Amino acid sequence: MEILMSIVSGLLIASAVYLILSKSLLRIIIGTGLLSHGAHLLILTMGGLKNGAAPLLGQHAPAYVDPLPQALILTAIVISFGVTALFLVLAYRAYQELGTDNTDEMRGTEAND
Amino acid sequence: MSLLHIAIFSPFLMAILVPLFYKGLRRIHTGWFVLILPIVLFTYFLQLLPVTRDNQAIQKSFDWIPSLGISFTAYVDGLGLLFALLITGIGALVVLYSIFYLSKEKEKLHNFYVYLLMFMGAMLGVVLSDNLITLYMFWELTSISSFLLIAYWYDRDRSRYGALKSMLITVFGGLAMLGGFLLLSIMGDTFSIRELIAQASELNDHPLFLLALLLVLIGAFTKSAQFPFYIWLPDAMEAPTPVSAYLHSATMVKAGIYLVARMSPIFAFSEYWFWLVGGVGIFTLFWGSFNAVKQTDLKGILAFSTVSQLGLIMSLLGVGAAALQFDGIDDNIYTAATIAAVFHLINHATFKGSLFMVVGIVDHETGTRDIRKLGGLLSLMPITFTVAVIGAFSMAGLPPFNGFLSKEMFFTGMIQLLELDLFNLQTWGLLFPVLAWVGSVFTFIYSMMIVFKTFTGKYQPEKLEKTPHEAPIGMLIPPIILAALVVVFGIFPNILSYNLIQPAVAAIIPSLVEPGEKIPVHISHWHGFNSELKMTIGVVVLGAVMYITLNKWIKVYNIFPNKVTINALYDTSLYAAERGSYTLTKSVMTGYIRTYLVYIFVFFIGMLGFTMWTEDAFTMDTSNLAPIGIYEVALVLLIVLATFTILVAKSRLTSIVALGAVGYTVSLFFVIFRAPDLALTQLVIETVSVALFLLCFYHLPKLSRHEERMRFKLGNLLISAGVGIVVTLIAISAHSTKMFESISKYYIENTYDKAGGENMVNVILVDFRGFDTLFEVCVLGIAALGIYGLIKLRLEKKGGVIDENK
Numbered sequence A: 001m002e003i004l005m006s007i008v009s010g011l012l013i014a015s016a017v018y019l020i021l022s023k024s025l026l027r028i029i030i031g032t033g034l035l036s037h038g039a040h041l042l043i044l045t046m047g048g049l050k051n052g053a054a055p056l057l058g059q060h061a062p063a064y065v066d067p068l069p070q071a072l073i074l075t076a077i078v079i080s081f082g083v084t085a086l087f088l089v090l091a092y093r094a095y096q097e098l099g100t101d102n103t104d105e106m107r108g109t110e111a112n113d
Numbered sequence B: 001m002s003l004l005h006i007a008i009f010s011p012f013l014m015a016i017l018v019p020l021f022y023k024g025l026r027r028i029h030t031g032w033f034v035l036i037l038p039i040v041l042f043t044y045f046l047q048l049l050p051v052t053r054d055n056q057a058i059q060k061s062f063d064w065i066p067s068l069g070i071s072f073t074a075y076v077d078g079l080g081l082l083f084a085l086l087i088t089g090i091g092a093l094v095v096l097y098s099i100f101y102l103s104k105e106k107e108k109l110h111n112f113y114v115y116l117l118m119f120m121g122a123m124l125g126v127v128l129s130d131n132l133i134t135l136y137m138f139w140e141l142t143s144i145s146s147f148l149l150i151a152y153w154y155d156r157d158r159s160r161y162g163a164l165k166s167m168l169i170t171v172f173g174g175l176a177m178l179g180g181f182l183l184l185s186i187m188g189d190t191f192s193i194r195e196l197i198a199q200a201s202e203l204n205d206h207p208l209f210l211l212a213l214l215l216v217l218i219g220a221f222t223k224s225a226q227f228p229f230y231i232w233l234p235d236a237m238e239a240p241t242p243v244s245a246y247l248h249s250a251t252m253v254k255a256g257i258y259l260v261a262r263m264s265p266i267f268a269f270s271e272y273w274f275w276l277v278g279g280v281g282i283f284t285l286f287w288g289s290f291n292a293v294k295q296t297d298l299k300g301i302l303a304f305s306t307v308s309q310l311g312l313i314m315s316l317l318g319v320g321a322a323a324l325q326f327d328g329i330d331d332n333i334y335t336a337a338t339i340a341a342v343f344h345l346i347n348h349a350t351f352k353g354s355l356f357m358v359v360g361i362v363d364h365e366t367g368t369r370d371i372r373k374l375g376g377l378l379s380l381m382p383i384t385f386t387v388a389v390i391g392a393f394s395m396a397g398l399p400p401f402n403g404f405l406s407k408e409m410f411f412t413g414m415i416q417l418l419e420l421d422l423f424n425l426q427t428w429g430l431l432f433p434v435l436a437w438v439g440s441v442f443t444f445i446y447s448m449m450i451v452f453k454t455f456t457g458k459y460q461p462e463k464l465e466k467t468p469h470e471a472p473i474g475m476l477i478p479p480i481i482l483a484a485l486v487v488v489f490g491i492f493p494n495i496l497s498y499n500l501i502q503p504a505v506a507a508i509i510p511s512l513v514e515p516g517e518k519i520p521v522h523i524s525h526w527h528g529f530n531s532e533l534k535m536t537i538g539v540v541v542l543g544a545v546m547y548i549t550l551n552k553w554i555k556v557y558n559i560f561p562n563k564v565t566i567n568a569l570y571d572t573s574l575y576a577a578e579r580g581s582y583t584l585t586k587s588v589m590t591g592y593i594r595t596y597l598v599y600i601f602v603f604f605i606g607m608l609g610f611t612m613w614t615e616d617a618f619t620m621d622t623s624n625l626a627p628i629g630i631y632e633v634a635l636v637l638l639i640v641l642a643t644f645t646i647l648v649a650k651s652r653l654t655s656i657v658a659l660g661a662v663g664y665t666v667s668l669f670f671v672i673f674r675a676p677d678l679a680l681t682q683l684v685i686e687t688v689s690v691a692l693f694l695l696c697f698y699h700l701p702k703l704s705r706h707e708e709r710m711r712f713k714l715g716n717l718l719i720s721a722g723v724g725i726v727v728t729l730i731a732i733s734a735h736s737t738k739m740f741e742s743i744s745k746y747y748i749e750n751t752y753d754k755a756g757g758e759n760m761v762n763v764i765l766v767d768f769r770g771f772d773t774l775f776e777v778c779v780l781g782i783a784a785l786g787i788y789g790l791i792k793l794r795l796e797k798k799g800g801v802i803d804e805n806k
Helices: A002-020 A025-046 A067-098 B003-024 B030-046 B049-053 B078-101 B109-128 B132-150 B157-188 B193-198 B209-223 B229-238 B241-250 B253-267 B271-292 B298-325 B332-366 B382-396 B402-417 B431-455 B473-491 B494-508 B531-548 B550-559 B566-588 B593-614 B630-648 B652-672 B676-699 B714-736 B744-753 B760-768 B770-792 B800-805
Strands: B058-065 B070-076
Touching (some): A002 A025, A002 B630, A025 B652, A067 B676, A067 B744, A067 B760, B003 B109, B030 B078, B030 B109, B070 B078, B070 B132, B078 B109, B078 B241, B078 B253, B078 B332, B078 B473, B109 B132, B109 B253, B132 B157, B132 B209, B157 B229, B193 B253, B229 B241, B229 B298, B229 B566, B241 B253, B241 B332, B253 B298, B253 B332, B253 B494, B271 B298, B271 B431, B298 B332, B332 B382, B332 B431, B332 B473, B332 B494, B382 B431, B382 B473, B402 B431, B402 B531, B431 B531, B473 B494, B531 B550, B593 B714, B652 B676, B676 B760
Antiparallel strands (some): B058 B070
């Protein structure tokens, strides 16, 4: 299972990189979203996918899955959400002001070049 | 802090006071206040003469950075004292001369004297330091103050060009020298020159020895304007003439000579030292004198002549190093070259200083230094003419002036070289006397040019800017004193030999001096009708013939076009360096964000892939894998499908929805992998995110909303596939090499007992590792405020006031 999940994360990250290399700002942000999904899945996979109960003591199970990666991913999800939200609004404003979402056109003014 | 230290630092203290004198006492020329200091210092150093005469030394030390072994150790021996006397003595004369040369009304005198005093202090520090780091510090101070002095008339283009050139070249050399010093200190484990000399024979076998030797020599050659680093000196002639007289004839350019002399006891056992110092010196002598003849500017002639004479001294020091190859001084023939070097060092300071001052007077009184415009000044400026004759004849090596004696000794040294049986001298050794002799012929020619083209011939008043007349007496006194010294040293050379030359030679080749013994130095006028004298006669005869027929063969210089000079090489390489770095930056920094991302990703792939490959790091362990169930397979298929949809979707709306599908699948993964909190959060957040994406998409202005499929690019595909493969391989490899057990056992056991909760993830988030959560809250807060700011603050729409940020 871990090998399969590694491949899935790799696939997600590869697609993310492909999107990030495109010109459209919206696609770049979609790419970052995919990238964080890939990273989160990778953290979970690296913690081990051994079968065990959910990390709740009330279950009285003989073994539990590792709670630490879950806590880390929870933090990472919230942070990546904050960043993505800011990013999106930034892109939205940039589009409003500059009238383009093509990153190739978003360069310094000629005078600054 | 001894009296000696106060003496070395006093010019710096004086430099602080100079602006006060300048502002406070406008009516008196600031130079008069400055003049006191070098005179006092000169007297102070004079009374140290009896100490060094007996080959004793004074050493005074105070700690600067004791933890690094850096102290300011002042060390006065024969060599240091000789230079200190030159610096303060000629310094006093130059200050006196500058009082009459620089106008009180028109010039910024405070700048001039502050720089000059800084230079004087730095120079004293160079010659009297025993610690390598202190020596280097003062060395760079001389570079900086000389830079400031050359560009004294900073509104002139040529001055700034010359200052920059000399700065670049001497600082290049200075840094190389610092490298050499550091290597030396690593080899000998000390910064003290004295202690390094004591272990010279062990250093000789060290693997770093040759590198240190080369680096130190680069420092010395750049400062002393040796081939091919001499090019800064002719351009430094844009400085005021007192500066040229002081820095570029008598003191700063001799710092390299000093360094070579000072380092001789450490390096001189090496064959490389002999060949480099001697060979470069003798070639510089020839090249400098050869080029001096074609100059038309008097200061240009003097600049090349300085280069040439420095080469002469340098070659003598190199040849003198051969003396160390023999044990004992049973035959003092081998020390003759070193004696000649020290003697000529003194002579050159006297006659070149006076010649510069003469040229300054001519420039000051006629308004030009061009020998094509000058002529016939003999009757108008008789005193200046006399001084010029004495200086130039001494430079040409004519009796009875001191230049004659040192020139004879120079020839002696070069001829004796042929008798030495070492360093393959049998084959190449003949070049030394030949080049020396040819160089002397050219020296004779340009010396005559200085005198006769300026003072005899046709008087051309229409070409001169001013009506020439004799200079004021104050301007004449310093060159007269120097010319008098030229004559006195010429007639009674032995007043120098025991007081100055003998201790200096003892400092350069200390291993040849037995304790309590003195090297016999005797300079005699008449040493028989030997080959040296024949060579001098040959120089005079051939030189005179060539001077008379100068117009016939001067075209020889046109054989070398201007493009192949070292100056052109310097200019071209400077231009190429600027142009090249500009082109490089321009081609690498394209301004497209995609380019930089490509760099980053390619580097990522290369770095990690290369490491994995070379370290043979890939391992695959299938023993502790979790089993794959039907649900997982379905989810994997789902997520792959959704991702693929994003990539090929034409409409952006489809991509956004597909991204949502990926997010929900991820939360389903979280469900399967027993992570309820993650699943909850992921569901909510994915929903909000997709809503945000849709909001953004919906509100985009309809400027260019034509939908198009992402254009396929093979490069992008390769890069992204590479990143994905590298990540996958590392993940598999990392999972297969478990180093140790997880620490989560502790959390599982203590969540209830210690923290009083049952949900482990939540207890970790707010109790065990609550700090993370605190700052994650901060991140969210900042993001919220940022979004609010982005939407609400529209500065430039409030009118044109804040437009400058746009």
